[in-house]
Amino acid sequence: MSEFSNIVNWDNLQKKSNEFQQNKPFRFGFVEEFFKRKFYDKLYLDFPILDNSWGINSDMSKFQYYKQVFTHEKDQREPNCTEKELGENWTLLSKYVQSEEFISNFREFSGIPVTRTKNFSFICYKKGGFQLPHIHNIGPSTLVCMFYFSKNWPLGEPGGTYMASEEDESSIIFEPHNLDNTMAIFHDSPFSAHGCRLITKNLERRALQIVLESFSEEEGWSSAK
Numbered sequence: 716m717s718e719f720s721n722i723v724n725w726d727n728l729q730k731k732s733n734e735f736q737q738n739k740p741f742r743f744g745f746v747e748e749f750f751k752r753k754f755y756d757k758l759y760l761d762f763p764i765l766d767n768s769w770g771i772n773s774d775m776s777k778f779q780y781y782k783q784v785f786t787h788e789k790d791q792r793e794p795n796c797t798e799k800e801l802g803e804n805w806t807l808l809s810k811y812v813q814s815e816e817f818i819s820n821f822r823e824f825s826g827i828p829v830t831r832t833k834n835f836s837f838i839c840y841k842k843g844g845f846q847l848p849h850i851h852n853i854g855p856s857t858l859v860c861m862f863y864f865s866k867n868w869p870l871g872e873p874g875g876t877y878m879a880s881e882e883d884e885s886s887i888i889f890e891p892h893n894l895d896n897t898m899a900i901f902h903d904s905p906f907s908a909h910g911c912r913l914i915t916k917n918l919e920r921r922a923l924q925i926v927l928e929s930f931s932e933e934e935g936w937s938s939a940k
Contacts, residue, residue: 873912
């Protein structure tokens, strides 16, 4: 048995493949019970405590907290989370998301030729946190994944990453409210508007963000072309 065999419910991902690939105006999806529940509960208990060791992303467009575990983007902030801080279970997941098994499952699911994991970071919001709708447009071969670790999230409350048809909250086409062992995912494209509505209650939205992208030794990351 592989050390990774009890981590992900791959069937739950693959059964959403057609929906993801057919969504308009860009490819996006939402998967429930992404991690196997026993492993998820371990990750949940070991999720880093939001304290003064977290970095802050703050400007007119957003207010959020982050812990960067690793990144291969030159313009990103340096990692501010060590393997010792992660603990055994998060370290195992960090190793798994960089494996061919993990990446190939997302390649099959999405139809996007991703080949490497580019970023692994924790993103948190609490009261006053938000991110205005925006579009990266760094594709064409980039997947952005948000894995949620917030149990008992109040129905209808902001916090999940929404998808929109334009860079305006009035054009939201999907917003998740089940943030307990779920994943929101989208293909980065010229139309991939997304964001997070302002959190007005004393809540803490906890998530892991992973970015998958195409990479070659000759040309580097697809977003750098």
